[in-house]
Amino acid sequence: xxxxPALGLAAGLTLPWPATPxxxxxxxxxxxxxxxxxxxxxxxRVDADSPGDRTVLATIGGxxxxxxxxxxxxxxxxxxxxxxxxxxxLLVRLLPTTSLVVDxxxxxxxxRLSTTIWSVRERSAGRRRRITPGDxxxxxxxxxxxxxxxxxxxxxxxxxxxxxxxxTPAPDAASRWGTLAVVVVAALACGYQSRTVRDRLPRYxxxxxxxxxxxxxxxxxxxxxxxxxxxxxxxxxxxxGWVSVVSATALVQGYRSTRMSRFADSLEGLxxxxxVPLGVVAAxxxxxxxxMTSG
Numbered sequence: 001x002x003x004x005p006a007l008g009l010a011a012g013l014t015l016p017w018p019a020t021p022x023x024x025x026x027x028x029x030x031x032x033x034x035x036x037x038x039x040x041x042x043x044x045r046v047d048a049d050s051p052g053d054r055t056v057l058a059t060i061g062g063x064x065x066x067x068x069x070x071x072x073x074x075x076x077x078x079x080x081x082x083x084x085x086x087x088x089x090l091l092v093r094l095l096p097t098t099s100l101v102v103d104x105x106x107x108x109x110x111x112r113l114s115t116t117i118w119s120v121r122e123r124s125a126g127r128r129r130r131i132t133p134g135d136x137x138x139x140x141x142x143x144x145x146x147x148x149x150x151x152x153x154x155x156x157x158x159x160x161x162x163x164x165x166x167x168t169p170a171p172d173a174a175s176r177w178g179t180l181a182v183v184v185v186a187a188l189a190c191g192y193q194s195r196t197v198r199d200r201l202p203r204y205x206x207x208x209x210x211x212x213x214x215x216x217x218x219x220x221x222x223x224x225x226x227x228x229x230x231x232x233x234x235x236x237x238x239x240x241g242w243v244s245v246v247s248a249t250a251l252v253q254g255y256r257s258t259r260m261s262r263f264a265d266s267l268e269g270l271x272x273x274x275x276v277p278l279g280v281v282a283a284x285x286x287x288x289x290x291x292m293t294s295g
Contacts, residue, residue: 032064
């Protein structure tokens with residue numbers, strides 16, 4: 001059921017639309033609509049209710065709503081893709097906190113705390129059922145599925161929108177360099193967030209998004225027209241490869257460092273916090289603010 005919306009989205013993106021200025025945005029909205037339809041059909045054919053379906057529906061529906069709103073407001077495709085690229089790392093960070101929901105009455109007897117003159121006269125609901133290990137396991141598995149599927153779809157969205165951001169023309173110089181910054185920062189945010197994830201699907205999804213966004217950043221730098229772009233890309237790629245080999249060797253040998261772990265946590269929080277503002281800069285927010293203030 002989780003792959004049906006992705007196939008529906010891909011099918012919607014390949015629909016033959018006429019060559020109009022907003023063709024890409026219309027294709028994305030149509031792809032989201034087809035994906036939601038595919039998910040609805042799949043849910044009618046499957047008896048079991050999957051908790052991850054609601055996450056997929058929220059992700060695709062939110063993407064379609066954002067792109068549709070931007071199309072109606074005549075936003076460029078570059079701006080929409082930049083905003084989505086900046087939002088994805090933040091949504092991945094917030095996803096685990098919203099996946100596990102526990103009834104407050106299972107923690108504290110709220111009925112006794114909110115006793116009123118009317119509740120005293122009402123008939124008692126009876127003794128509450130105790131929490132069993134099966135209930136805890138079911139809630140944990142549901143939250144785990146929500147995080148895994150939601151992270152996979154958000155990572156895919158970040159990778160695709162990152163490449164759309166660097167391949168579409170930026171409106172000004174600030175947006176052009178903001179595009180490079182947002183894809184690099186979003187890549188670092190995805191890479192650092194994958195450290196604390198043990199499940200294979202969300203972990204490799206974030207690592208794949210990190211690699212795709214780094215390649216998009218290299219492409220943006222190489223096509224920027226700057227003379228030293230090739231040297232910088234070569235040095236950065238060499239540095240990343242060297243750090244990866246050294247880190248992997250140290251971890252295999254049992255190296256552990258609390259200081260480096262805290263430093264990585266700080267970088268993770270910093271990159272997640274910077275991804276949204278940089279997405280706004282890449283979308284042309286600086287020029288929009290200048291126009292608003294200048295009248």
